[in-house]
Amino acid sequence: MLQIQEKDEKLFCVFSGPQNTPACKELEADLLARLKATQLPVVFDLQTVEFVSSMFLRLCLMAVQKVGAEKFSVTNTQPPVKKVFKIAGFDKQIKIE
Amino acid sequence: MGATGDVSKIDEVLKKAVQSAAVFSELNQQTVDRITRAVFEAGFNNRVKLAKMAREETGLGRWEDKVIKNAVATQFVYNDIKDLKTVGIIGEDREKGIVEIAQPMGPILAIIPVTNPTSTVMFKILIALKTRNPIIICPSKKAIKCCAETARICYEAAVKEDAPEDCIQWLTEVSREQTQALMSHRSLALILATGGSGLVKSAYSSGTPTLGVGAGNVPVFIERNADIPFAVEQIFISKLFDNGTICASEQAIVVEKDIAGEVIAEFKRRKGHFLTAEDILKLEALAFDAEKGLMNPEIVGQPAAWIAQKAGIEAPADTQILVAQLKGVGRQYPLSSEILAPILAFYVADNFEKAANLCIDLNYHGGVGHTVSLFSNDEEKIRKFSLLMNAGRILVNTPSSQGAVGGIYNKLETSLTLGCGTGGKNITTENVSARHLLNIQRIARRRDNHRLMRFDTKLYLDETKDARAIETIFNRNC
Numbered sequence: 095m096l097q098i099q100e101k102d103e104k105l106f107c108v109f110s111g112p113q114n115t116p117a118c119k120e121l122e123a124d125l126l127a128r129l130k131a132t133q134l135p136v137v138f139d140l141q142t143v144e145f146v147s148s149m150f151l152r153l154c155l156m157a158v159q160k161v162g163a164e165k166f167s168v169t170n171t172q173p174p175v176k177k178v179f180k181i182a183g184f185d186k187q188i189k190i191e
Numbered sequence: 192m193g194a195t196g197d198v199s200k201i202d203e204v205l206k207k208a209v210q211s212a213a214v215f216s217e218l219n220q221q222t223v224d225r226i227t228r229a230v231f232e233a234g235f236n237n238r239v240k241l242a243k244m245a246r247e248e249t250g251l252g253r254w255e256d257k258v259i260k261n262a263v264a265t266q267f268v269y270n271d272i273k274d275l276k277t278v279g280i281i282g283e284d285r286e287k288g289i290v291e292i293a294q295p296m297g298p299i300l301a302i303i304p305v306t307n308p309t310s311t312v313m314f315k316i317l318i319a320l321k322t323r324n325p326i327i328i329c330p331s332k333k334a335i336k337c338c339a340e341t342a343r344i345c346y347e348a349a350v351k352e353d354a355p356e357d358c359i360q361w362l363t364e365v366s367r368e369q370t371q372a373l374m375s376h377r378s379l380a381l382i383l384a385t386g387g388s389g390l391v392k393s394a395y396s397s398g399t400p401t402l403g404v405g406a407g408n409v410p411v412f413i414e415r416n417a418d419i420p421f422a423v424e425q426i427f428i429s430k431l432f433d434n435g436t437i438c439a440s441e442q443a444i445v446v447e448k449d450i451a452g453e454v455i456a457e458f459k460r461r462k463g464h465f466l467t468a469e470d471i472l473k474l475e476a477l478a479f480d481a482e483k484g485l486m487n488p489e490i491v492g493q494p495a496a497w498i499a500q501k502a503g504i505e506a507p508a509d510t511q512i513l514v515a516q517l518k519g520v521g522r523q524y525p526l527s528s529e530i531l532a533p534i535l536a537f538y539v540a541d542n543f544e545k546a547a548n549l550c551i552d553l554n555y556h557g558g559v560g561h562t563v564s565l566f567s568n569d570e571e572k573i574r575k576f577s578l579l580m581n582a583g584r585i586l587v588n589t590p591s592s593q594g595a596v597g598g599i600y601n602k603l604e605t606s607l608t609l610g611c612g613t614g615g616k617n618i619t620t621e622n623v624s625a626r627h628l629l630n631i632q633r634i635a636r637r638r639d640n641h642r643l644m645r646f647d648t649k650l651y652l653d654e655t656k657d658a659r660a661i662e663t664i665f666n667r668n669c
Contacts (some may be wrong), residue, residue: 172544172576172580173544173546173547173548173551173579175550176547176551177551177579180551180552180555185555
């Protein structure tokens, strides 16, 4: 599940549920289209996400490519997901809150 | 025997060590145990003298705490290893037809840190002699005399009980070139590298098998169900021990905001001095070398009041720990890094998840694989928190300095060489002890094995048979 909303001059992409490969594939096209269309900083909100797949990590990297690392961040990570970002070394490329 | 720092003499040192190893390999368990006992007693009986020597020579820590370190490194280590079989056949499984034989490894080079010199020397000598391995002590430049005296005392006690000549050698001068030459010498069997990351890395690069350690940056999570006065008391016992020189000592405290007030009050009651934003900047400038990204060695093992004065911070004379409340983790927050002195970073988190995230950040900020600490009385939270951390030791309701070393507050093996796993670039997450210094040979006798009876080469050569088909045939009537 993905809800996209503009708030405080940012584009918030609020994900919910496990972000496994099928879930990511389903939302990939819409998400990338919205990212391509926006000039706003993009925030992936993972408040209710407890699992991320390789495909989700790839979506993060694609988002960085589309909007630039300085305009992309991940927020509200749950500890198990935060650990995944740490192990993958994403915290060195992406702002993770 | 003492040896000078001359690189050309390294061959001679190793030649003696190899001869010693040869003689050592003939000794039986009884003799080895007698030698180990004698060395334990000699080291233990000199614990106060050696502690005072270490304090005087290095200028670090407190001699009284170094006495305790010396006692732990001898009495508790000895108790852990005294009944361990280290000679000849040490295990036999008749059903499987496997017999295990312990063989010594050969000459060991012991790299000794300035922070725990005499205790580390005694610890490494005990585990080396128990496993019939000669040992060469390579001390920190700032702890040569106390290490030499410790090694001499142990050596004399060992030789009196029929240990081979030169089973313990020690360097009386140290240079980088000499250490490199020793580490890469073809006759050296193993390096026990306890020290800074540069030295440990260089040991790994030498081509000689190495049991090393990693850097620590220990986060402590005080969870809302913790016994707060108890938790703070334990943290003070640990952080003040030898003025914070143990690499497993607490570096940052993380609390949930609901209990932050109570924790802060308890810290203050125990003379923890919370720094202002201005004081934090002053302390950062003194305590951390931003260029090197490392703590300033000048403040390592010094009392809090002394550090405050040196930094130009106004703090009560009886201040025990300097506490810096920080907003983040990383290079932009120098006090979130490891500092072996009575200084603590302090964080307030909104809830368990935010606190766990902060601990992950701290854990990965220079301390991967080492140690984390948790105060809690909630089993589910303890389990959840532990699964998130990357640490060889996750200590619960325990002072981390003493808890990580083992043998006192828990049943971990007593050790002054704490493995940090691959995260810390080590081969083990265990507390290194005698059992790591053996080559175990296995006699494997022929036994009936259903795999052999069912192994039909024709099946494997048939490309039409997939894994499921072969498995079905292989396991038929099992």
